[in-house]
Amino acid sequence: MATETHGAEEGGLVFHPMDQFKIEPAFGDGAIGMFTVTNATVWMALAVVATFALLVLGSSKRAMIPSRMQSVAELAYGFVYKMVEDICGKEGVKYFPYIMTLFMFIVCANFLGLIPTSFTPTSHFAVTVVLALAVFLTVTILGFVKNGAAFLGLFWVASAPLPLRPVLAIIELISYFVRPVSHSIRLAGNVMAGHAVIKVFAGFAAITVISPVSVVAITAMYGLEVLVSFIQAYVFTILTCVYLKDALHPSH
C-alpha cells in the first residue's frame, strides 16, 4: 500500500486511503503511456509468476504422493474443475482452462495485494471490467454460436403465464446486460473497500490513545480481507460458470 508522505506537515488527521491505488511508473518518473511498466504491471506479472510457481513448479515432480505444493495445486485444480463440472455439466469442461485462468489470476492478484506496500491490480475497474466484459462477450457469442436464435429463449420465460412473459423478457434483458457491471464492480469494490478501510484505520493510529484499537482493527480487517480475497475470486469464478451454463443450456 502506498507510502504516506505528503499531508503530514498539515498536522492533525490526514487520510489518504485511495493513494495506495495510484498507478505509477515502476521505474523512474514520467507520464504513463500505453506500454509503460507500472506498479500495476509489476504485480500482475507477479500474479502470473505465482500461478506459474504454484501450478507448474508445484506439480513438476508429478508425484504419486504429492508434496505440499503439489497438494495445493491439485486442490486448486479440483476445486475449479468440480465447480465447472457441477454447474456447466460435461460440455462445460471444455472451457475449464479459461475459467481456471480467471480464478488463478484473480486469487493470486488478491492475495499478493494483501502484502503490505504491495499493489492490487484487481482493485481497479480497468482490470475487473475487462475480465467481466471478456466473460460477457464470450458467453454471449458462445450462446449464439451454440444455440443460434434459440439462445434468445433465455429471455423468454416459457414457464410464466403468457401475459407476463414480455414484462419478464424486459427484466431478463436488463439483468443480462447488468451482469458485467455487477460482475466487475463486485470484485473491484470489495477489494478496494477493504484496503481503503485498513488505510483509514492506519491513519487513526497516529493518535496515541486510539492506536491500540486501531492496530487491533487493522488486524481484524486484514483477516477479513484474507477471506474476501478468496471469496471474491470464488464468486467471480462461480458467476462465470453460471453465465457459461446459460450459454450452453439457455432454456430455463
Place this chain on the structure above:
Amino acid sequence: MATETHSAADAAAAGPGMPQLDFSTWGNQIFWLVLALIATYLILSRVALPRIGAVLAERQGTITNDIAAAEDLKAKAIEAEAAYDKALLDARAEAQRIVAAAKAEIQADLDVAISKADAEIAAKAAESAKAISEIRASALENVKVVAKDTTKEIVAAMGGKADAKTVTAAVTARMKG
C-alpha cells in the same frame, strides 16, 4: 472516500478522488492485463492443467487398481480360511473315526480276552472242584482206615478181640451218622 481531506492542491495533483476512475491509465492497465491473462492461459492450458490432470488420473487409476488387488487378496484370504476350516473339520472327523475304530478294536480284544479268561477260570474251577472232591473222598477213606485201625487198637487195648468185620460195620455205621 468520505474521509477525503486533500487540500485543493493535493486534489489537483492526485487527479480524481479515485485513481480507479483516472481513465488515462486504463489503456496501460488493459494492455498489461491482457498480456498477463494470455500468459496465464498459455501456462495453464499448455503445461499446468494437462500435467495435474494426468497426475490426478494416474493416482485415481492406482487407487482403483490397489482397491481391486486388495479385494482380490481378501477373497483369497476368505477362500484360504474356508479351506483351513474344512481341513480342520476333516481332520477332526478323521480323528474321531480313528478313535472310534481303536475303541472298537480294543473292546473286541477285551471281549475275547475276557471270554477266554472266563473259560480258563471255569476250567480251573472245575478242575479244582474235582480235586477237592477227590481229596475229600480220599480223606474219608483215610478216616475210615484210621478209624478201623484205631478202633482195633482200642478194642485190643481194652482186652477184647477185635473182629474185623464188626469193626468195619461199626465204623461205617458211625461215619454215616
